[in-house]
Amino acid sequence: MVVNPFSIGQSALSRFLHPSRTKxxxxxxxxxxxxxxxxxxxxxSCVTPITTYDDIVSKAFHGSTGRAFLFxxxxxxxxxxxxxxxxxxxxxxxxxxxxxxxxxxxxxxxxIAHVER
Numbered sequence: 307m308v309v310n311p312f313s314i315g316q317s318a319l320s321r322f323l324h325p326s327r328t329k330x331x332x333x334x335x336x337x338x339x340x341x342x343x344x345x346x347x348x349x350x351s352c353v354t355p356i357t358t359y360d361d362i363v364s365k366a367f368h369g370s371t372g373r374a375f376l377f378x379x380x381x382x383x384x385x386x387x388x389x390x391x392x393x394x395x396x397x398x399x400x401x402x403x404x405x406x407x408x409x410x411x412x413x414x415x416x417x418i419a420h421v422e423r
Contacts, residue, residue, distance in 0.1 A: 338406065339381040347375075352408040354382050368394070374413060382406045388417050396420065 338354060345359035357380045364376040386402040391414075393400075399418035404411055
């Protein structure tokens with residue numbers, strides 16, 4: 307069961323392999339959570355680690371701006387105010403999610419799914 311997942315637009319993320327598996331230099335950002343995983347998704351603007359491949363719930367997800375991924379969790383993000391938004395699947399209470407470092411809009415976090423009965 308997925309509780310309060312994150313929807314993050316594919317264009318807002320960049321995928322990086324763990325530095326131990328590549329010749330890339332490790333990006334160290336003080337005061338931010340560092341993710342030690344083979345595949346890490348980072349902010350496309352500033353390369354701050356956001357989530358891992360293992361946290362993907364669905365790649366077959368679409369938001370208003372196009373293709374998106376649904377994740378179980380995310381780190382190094384700033385959550386905006388909670389508000390209601392009508393999405394393709396109905397009314398949901400969500401909070402917009404931005405990169406903690408550069409404030410790039412990443413997507414949203416589901417707070418409540420309103421189900422009509």
